[in-house]
Amino acid sequence: MSNLLQTVSTFALKVNGEVRTVEASPDMPLLWVLRDLMRLTGTKYGCGIGLCGACTIHLDGEAIRSCSTPISAAVGKEVTTIEGLSIDGTHPLQLAWDELNVSQCGYCQTGQIMTAASWMREKENPTPQAIDGYQSGNLCRCGTYTRIRAAIVRATEIEGR
Amino acid sequence: MFLFEQELPDTSERPTIVNMSRRDFLKRTALAAGSTFVLGAFIGCRSKTEFVPETKIPAQGTMADAAFQPNLLIGISDAGDVFIVCTRSEMGQGIRTGMPPVIADELEASWNRVHVVQADGDPKYGDQNTDGSRSVRKHFDEWRKAGATARAMFVTAAAQTWGVAESECVAENHVVKHMATGRELGYGELAATAATLEVPENPTLKSRDQWRYITKPMRGVDNRDIVTGTAVFGIDAQLPGMLYASVERCPVIGGKVKTYDTKSALAIPGVRQVIPIPAATLPPAFNALGGLAVVAENTWAAFKGREALEVEWHLGPNATHNSEVYRNEMEKSATSPGREIRTVGDVTRAMNEAAKTVEAVYHVPMLAHAPMEPPSALAWVKKDGTCEIWTPSQDPQAVRTTVAETLGVEVEKITVHVTLLGGGFGRKSKPDYVVEAVLISKAVGAPVKVTWTREDEIRFDYFHAPSVQYLQAGLDAQGKTTAWVHRTTFPSISSTFRTNVDHASSGELGLGFTTNPYNIPNMRLENGAAEAHVRIGWLRSVCNIQHGFTLNAFAGELAQAAGRDQKDYLLELIGPPRNLNSLFEGDKGAYGEDLSRHPYETGRLRHVVELAAEKAGWGKDRPKGHALGIAAHFSFVSYVAHVVHASVKDGKVRVHRVDCAVDCGTYVNPDRVKAQMEGSVVFGLTLALHGKITVSSGAVEQSNFHDYPLLRINETPEIHVHIVENQSPPGGVGEPGVPPVAPALTNAILRITGKPIRELPIRLSELS
Ligand code: FES
Ligand code: FES
Numbered sequence: 001m002s003n004l005l006q007t008v009s010t011f012a013l014k015v016n017g018e019v020r021t022v023e024a025s026p027d028m029p030l031l032w033v034l035r036d037l038m039r040l041t042g043t044k045y046g047c048g049i050g051l052c053g054a055c056t057i058h059l060d061g062e063a064i065r066s067c068s069t070p071i072s073a074a075v076g077k078e079v080t081t082i083e084g085l086s087i088d089g090t091h092p093l094q095l096a097w098d099e100l101n102v103s104q105c106g107y108c109q110t111g112q113i114m115t116a117a118s119w120m121r122e123k124e125n126p127t128p129q130a131i132d133g134y135q136s137g138n139l140c141r142c143g144t145y146t147r148i149r150a151a152i153v154r155a156t157e158i159e160g161r
Numbered sequence: 162m163f164l165f166e167q168e169l170p171d172t173s174e175r176p177t178i179v180n181m182s183r184r185d186f187l188k189r190t191a192l193a194a195g196s197t198f199v200l201g202a203f204i205g206c207r208s209k210t211e212f213v214p215e216t217k218i219p220a221q222g223t224m225a226d227a228a229f230q231p232n233l234l235i236g237i238s239d240a241g242d243v244f245i246v247c248t249r250s251e252m253g254q255g256i257r258t259g260m261p262p263v264i265a266d267e268l269e270a271s272w273n274r275v276h277v278v279q280a281d282g283d284p285k286y287g288d289q290n291t292d293g294s295r296s297v298r299k300h301f302d303e304w305r306k307a308g309a310t311a312r313a314m315f316v317t318a319a320a321q322t323w324g325v326a327e328s329e330c331v332a333e334n335h336v337v338k339h340m341a342t343g344r345e346l347g348y349g350e351l352a353a354t355a356a357t358l359e360v361p362e363n364p365t366l367k368s369r370d371q372w373r374y375i376t377k378p379m380r381g382v383d384n385r386d387i388v389t390g391t392a393v394f395g396i397d398a399q400l401p402g403m404l405y406a407s408v409e410r411c412p413v414i415g416g417k418v419k420t421y422d423t424k425s426a427l428a429i430p431g432v433r434q435v436i437p438i439p440a441a442t443l444p445p446a447f448n449a450l451g452g453l454a455v456v457a458e459n460t461w462a463a464f465k466g467r468e469a470l471e472v473e474w475h476l477g478p479n480a481t482h483n484s485e486v487y488r489n490e491m492e493k494s495a496t497s498p499g500r501e502i503r504t505v506g507d508v509t510r511a512m513n514e515a516a517k518t519v520e521a522v523y524h525v526p527m528l529a530h531a532p533m534e535p536p537s538a539l540a541w542v543k544k545d546g547t548c549e550i551w552t553p554s555q556d557p558q559a560v561r562t563t564v565a566e567t568l569g570v571e572v573e574k575i576t577v578h579v580t581l582l583g584g585g586f587g588r589k590s591k592p593d594y595v596v597e598a599v600l601i602s603k604a605v606g607a608p609v610k611v612t613w614t615r616e617d618e619i620r621f622d623y624f625h626a627p628s629v630q631y632l633q634a635g636l637d638a639q640g641k642t643t644a645w646v647h648r649t650t651f652p653s654i655s656s657t658f659r660t661n662v663d664h665a666s667s668g669e670l671g672l673g674f675t676t677n678p679y680n681i682p683n684m685r686l687e688n689g690a691a692e693a694h695v696r697i698g699w700l701r702s703v704c705n706i707q708h709g710f711t712l713n714a715f716a717g718e719l720a721q722a723a724g725r726d727q728k729d730y731l732l733e734l735i736g737p738p739r740n741l742n743s744l745f746e747g748d749k750g751a752y753g754e755d756l757s758r759h760p761y762e763t764g765r766l767r768h769v770v771e772l773a774a775e776k777a778g779w780g781k782d783r784p785k786g787h788a789l790g791i792a793a794h795f796s797f798v799s800y801v802a803h804v805v806h807a808s809v810k811d812g813k814v815r816v817h818r819v820d821c822a823v824d825c826g827t828y829v830n831p832d833r834v835k836a837q838m839e840g841s842v843v844f845g846l847t848l849a850l851h852g853k854i855t856v857s858s859g860a861v862e863q864s865n866f867h868d869y870p871l872l873r874i875n876e877t878p879e880i881h882v883h884i885v886e887n888q889s890p891p892g893g894v895g896e897p898g899v900p901p902v903a904p905a906l907t908n909a910i911l912r913i914t915g916k917p918i919r920e921l922p923i924r925l926s927e928l929s
Contacts, residue, residue: 032461041397042390051866082390105253106387107583132875143843145877
């Protein structure tokens with residue numbers, strides 16, 4: 001391990017529109033920066049190696065795995081977590097998820113929503129193939145996949161597409 | 162918003178509920194009315210259609226100071242807030258939107274005034290162990306009575322206030338009405354008077370047609386918190402000044418630390434201390450496994466510190482354990498005479514006289530739970546000798562007693578707050594991870610949160626037992642099965658709690674093995690010996706996984722041998738509608754249920770087979786390479802059948818659609834019954850297609866989702882759930898959907914390829 005990584009530095013990050021300053025080693029994944037240093041626990045740990053999507057957040061609007069993205073990579077970028085996806089929890093995906101009772105335990109769902117929110121911004125009409133393709137990086141052990149599909153379609157209706 | 166039962170430490174301004182007193186947080190909730198607290202109520206509540214959510218009216222008080230508390234489960238304030246205690250753990254099965262509606266229904270409470278309070282672990286609530294698909298099954302009547310008691314007292318209070326006969330008054334949707342005059346008094350107005358009354362022994366329960374919430378789809382009470390990221394799971398629990406820990410454990414069960422060096426670990430920024438945890442003695446029970454805990458200022462530092470530890474282990478006696486060798490030993494055991502469990506008729510003679518015999522050896526591997534939230538616990542051993550815990554536990558009372566024993570203090574000193582569980586599936590019934598947090602907190606004198614990595618979760622699970630089963634059947638000239646031998650072999654869960662266990666318990670055999678419903682005149686059931694070398698535990702539907710698999714997969718093979726339709730043959734095996742109570746001794750039937758309340762009826766099993774087949778379009782022509790497969794299983798006193806539509810192409814299997822028929826008797830929230838069946842299908846397909854844990858030199862070889870994959874959305878079929886309307890007492894829902902999934906799939910593949918699948922997970926080489 002290089003000495004550089006052992007050194008704690010000060011980072012100013014823009015998270016959900018607010019600049020926040022933390023002390024961390026440059027290799028600390030954003031996941032733990034958000035959860036432990038900023039107390040934003042809506043972003044979840046599931047595997048730590050990019051295989052489950054529970055830790056999905058947006059970096060400049062793009063969905064990334066926060067467990068595999070070091071804090072140093074977020075400098076100068078906009079970080080958005082589930083807590084900042086909408087001001088009052090009324091993003092069409094959040095409404096659709098509630099309406100269709102997608103969640104079982106709910107643990108994977110913030111990651112599922114953050115993944116969907118990112119790719120749906122560009123996709124006009126989510127086809128079943130697109131949904132399965134884009135969401136396939138997000139695991140749900142409770143098996144809510146069929147409802148996730150339905151809720152994404154429902155969200156586009158709510159959005160009035 | 163998630164309400165804990167007890168006051169929580171009132172300490173800082175951090176935006177999580179563990180840092181606010183309940184009063185504070187209710188105040189904030191009031192400000193945020195509608196955003197975090199929308200629960201919803203029924204409009205046109207007598208219909209089965211989805212209800213229109215109404216904004217929750219924020220609570221003005223708390224459960225603790227509610228004026229009227231007729232029992233432990235209900236508190237009603239002068240303002241008319243209704244607090245309902247959920248005594249069972251929420252792990253995704255939907256109990257927080259199951260138990261409260263039952264109580265609220267009998268109480269005639271308006272749903273938008275109901276606040277769900279999560280109970281701490283305390284024997285005053287009776288059984289809280291949330292496993293065995295038994296929350297509604299065991300407690301439905303008790304919860305109804307709790308609600309009806311309060312309703313009856315409101316009626317009495319109103320009648321006394323007005324000086325009229327109780328029979329002239331009726332409770333409806335949060336008010337009591339005097340029918341003759343139309344006068345009304347709200348529950349809040351009546352709370353103080355009701356509190357002075359004697360609690361009636363036997364209040365009248367509502368009739369089914371009066372149910373307001375029960376049997377109606379209800380919107381999840383935690384939906385909003387979940388989708389906004391404010392829901393608090395165990396891994397999210399926080400306290401000011403808390404430290405974070407990660408534990409390095411011996412890769413082999415029963416091993417212990419030989420030597421260690423902490424220098425590099427302590428050099429990692431943020432790492433504070435390394436605490437040795439004494440090795441657990443065998444049997445493992447609920448003990449912490451022992452090892453070295455790295456205590457740090459954040460989770461990441463704890464993980465990194467752990468990687469930097471230098472440890473050498475005494476591996477202990479299980480270091481010679483290898484799955485390959487073990488598999489052969491179990492196969493030998495399964496194919497030699499075993500312990501006799503049940504014999505009916507004369508099997509030897511019937512086999513000799515059979516026109517055809519079929520035999521098969523089936524393998525189901527060891528499986529890990531892999532809840533998306535790994536085990537975690539926040540514990541705070543305080544200077545005054547008390548201990549407070551926040552943890553995602555299925556069994557908070559077991560946490561309490563185990564921790565009390567560990568610390569050598571009275572259980573009263575231990576407080577266990579139950580957070581939401583990010584999945585449980587049986588893993589979180591075992592409090593070993595909480596014991597770790599408690600020991601570390603005691604050693605460092607601060608609150609400590611232990612977070613298991615995914616690797617820890619998979620390597621140090623209480624695994625679903627690997628199994629080998631031998632089946633043999635004799636068919637007569639018409640292809641009818643006349644003789645049946647079934648020998649099941651797997652290490653018992655009892656081995657986790659006792660030494661020298663080498664056979665299954667009768668409880669385990671009652672999970673699909675001795676409950677075999679097939680109508681065969683000559684039958685012999687045996688259990689082969691197997692010892693455990695890892696921690697064995699219960700996983701969603703437990704031994705029904707392997708027994709449901711073989712009973713149905715072998716039925717598929719026999720149908721093929723007889724040249725018959727799979728569904729017709731399954732129905733013939735099940736036989737005519739009849740009562741199978743004779744399979745049990747005494748009054749207790751399957752799953753410890755009273756036989757008079759839960760008779761074992763093959764008519765119900767037949768019905769789900771027929772319903773699933775009909776809904777799936779059984780018998781219709783399918784394109785080449787496509788077929789339907791069917792399987793049905795009785796477990797947790799419910800009956801489930803699945804029809805799987807699969808195809809095989811280029812050595813790959815694809816599941817297109819699953820039709821699930823479930824008869825769970827009376828249900829509470831049909832939307833959650835459906836969700837549990839959907840989830841069971843995904844869970845069952847995961848174990849059919851992916852799941853396999855192996856051990857080499859005593860250590861588990863898999864570690865994360867790359868080598869222990871779970872089903873993904875792009876592999877998930879359409880799922881159609883068909884619920885049987887049946888007014889029998891409630892059966893289980895969380896587990897019974899799992900067992901028939903894998904065999905319905907292998908039966909479909911059998912029809913496509915003509916080759917039976919006798920080993921899970923399904924291997925591609927068998928599909929060509
Ligand atoms: S925790 Fe980041 S992908 Fe699993
Ligand atoms: S809802 Fe439990 S893991 Fe997805």
